[in-house]
Amino acid sequence: MPDWFRRPAPAVAPEGAFTKCTTCGAILYTKDFERDFKVCIKCGHHHRLTADERIAITADEGSFVEFGRRELRSEDFLQFPGYVDKLVAGEDGDDPRTDGLVTGVATLSGQPCVLAISDFEWGRLAGTMGSVFGEKFARAADRALDEKSALITFCASGGARMQEGLTSLMQMAKTSLSVAQLDRAKVPYIVVLTNPSTGGAVASYASLGDVIYAEPGATVGLSGERVAAQAQSVKPPANYRTAEFMQEHGQLDKIIARKDLTTTLAKTLAFLGS
Ligand SMILES: [Zn+2]
Incomplete structure (x- = not known):
């Protein structure tokens, strides 16, 4: 029997020890x-x-205090096929939230702020903006107004929530009004566009920041290629729905690598606060 046959079987990596990059296929140590x-x-x-x-990589440790976690719940008033199942799925688990926008107060390098973060995965609803999302955003803006502290939103959204039809489109006006109120009161409003930030979100609250940052490579744009081509009668450039294209064309201020984002936000708060 050859020696190699007697060798012990290689140790099996514990489950979850490796993560495969969905873009390049690299196998990465999950811990790294x-x-x-x-x-x-x-x-x-x-x-x-x-x-x-x-929240864990943005807010000062232990500073985040959520509000509105379970106060509001979406209704399936259009009896849209499959919507109830998604809402139920969103509330799976212990102490679940009742919508995909997470709101709370926190500090960043000791500076108070209000955070409104869209959770793309919640209810498999792609961070879409329905009536509860819009109301939670408005309440976060109200809180920022009351406390005269900046509102920072992290966008990860497919846009308006089609399951709520016209009502979801109305959230574009509602969230825009909230941002206008911040502007009038000179309360800073900072947007971070993450992958993806599209549709009604970028057509409203996510394009209205005093400062707009984005993460590298994020899909950012209103509509897909087919709709854009129909609207403009020309074929859009291949990379037109990227943060890089948007920055090149003046639609956002800066692309910031995730590792530098918290420091940049803290500096921005300090600058705007002064
Ligand atoms: Zn990769």
Whole structure:
């Protein structure tokens, strides 16, 4: 019997020890991947974070205090096929939230702020803006007004929530009005566009920041290629729905790597606060 046949079987890696990058296919140590804020060390792809992960890397440790976690719940008033199932799925688990926008107060390098973070995964609803999302955003803005502290939103959204039809489109006006109130009161409003930020979100609250940042490679834009081509009668450039294209064309201020984002936000707060 050859020697190699007697060798012990290789140790099996514990489940979850490795993570495969969905963009380049690199196999990454999960621990390293998480230490790198879920950014692929090989290709730089910024993988999506949950709202809780975003809070963990943004707010000063232990400073985040959520509000509105379970106060409001969406209704399936159009009896849209499958909507109830998604709402139920969103509320799976212990102490679940009742919508995909997470709101709370926190500090960043000691500076108070209000956070409104869309959770793309909640209810498999792609961070879409329905009536509860819009109301929670408005309440977050009201809180920022009351406390005269900046509102920071992290957008990860497919846009308006089609399951709520016209009501979801109305949230574009509602959230825009909230931002206008912040503007009038000179309360800073900062937007961070993450992958993806599209549709009604970028057509309203996510395009109205005093400062607009984006993560590298994020899909940012109103509509897909087919609709854009129909609207403009020309074929849009290949990369037109990227943060990089938007920055090049003056639609956002700066693309910031995730590892530098918290420091940049803290500096921005200090600057705007002064
Ligand atoms: Zn990669």
